Amino acid sequence: PLELKVVTASGDVITNTGKPNPFSSEHKPQPEDTSDNAKSLSLLLTFGKFTFLCCGDLTWNVEAKLMTPNNPLGSIEMFMVTHHGLPVSNNPVLVKAIEPHVAVMCNGPTKGGHADTQRTLRQVKSLEALYQLHRNVELKPEDQTPVEFIANLEPTAECKGEFIKASIAPGGETYSVQIGSDGDPRQFHTR
Numbered sequence: 001p002l003e004l005k006v007v008t009a010s011g012d013v014i015t016n017t018g019k020p021n022p023f024s025s026e027h028k029p030q031p032e033d034t035s036d037n038a039k040s041l042s043l044l045l046t047f048g049k050f051t052f053l054c055c056g057d058l059t060w061n062v063e064a065k066l067m068t069p070n071n072p073l074g075s076i077e078m079f080m081v082t083h084h085g086l087p088v089s090n091n092p093v094l095v096k097a098i099e100p101h102v103a104v105m106c107n108g109p110t111k112g113g114h115a116d117t118q119r120t121l122r123q124v125k126s127l128e129a130l131y132q133l134h135r136n137v138e139l140k141p142e143d144q145t146p147v148e149f150i151a152n153l154e155p156t157a158e159c160k161g162e163f164i165k166a167s168i169a170p171g172g173e174t175y176s177v178q179i180g181s182d183g184d185p186r187q188f189h190t191r
Helices: 060-067 115-122
Strands: 002-009 042-047 050-054 078-080 103-106 131-132 150-151 164-168 174-180 186-189
Touching: 002 060, 060 150, 103 164
Parallel strands: 050 078, 078 103, 103 131, 131 150
Antiparallel strands: 002 042, 042 050, 164 174, 174 186
């Protein structure tokens, strides 16, 4: 069955139940965000065994509010990196605790894909693949995911507009991720 659960909305979060979050102590509060980003809608999609978390532009302190002291989400199979990969989001308290198997970052050539977010993602032991929509032209190659996981390597003017596509098998036991319509799908087994 397919289930879509709202986990944050209007700055509110679901009840903080679940196992203790071992990364709670890593939260370093940032200045309060009074923008609409802190009120982002966050969705947890479950399809059979497959889980996908998308937190929109949810910001750092609300991510901590959701994930401390307990982890109400458990482990997630695929994570849509929050807020284009900006450092105002992607609190290690959330990113490390959900233990994503695959992450997809919808960044631009000069927006998002920040080095701090890249470092946090590299610290996730369960992460098998990080896909980026664009190469961040302001970062060195070693500070972002390998080129085979980047959909668009060109700067904005030459961008071909390649996409990243995920396909989930019936029952959610496996899924694939590919870049563009001609890309080779990479298979993953749901944990």
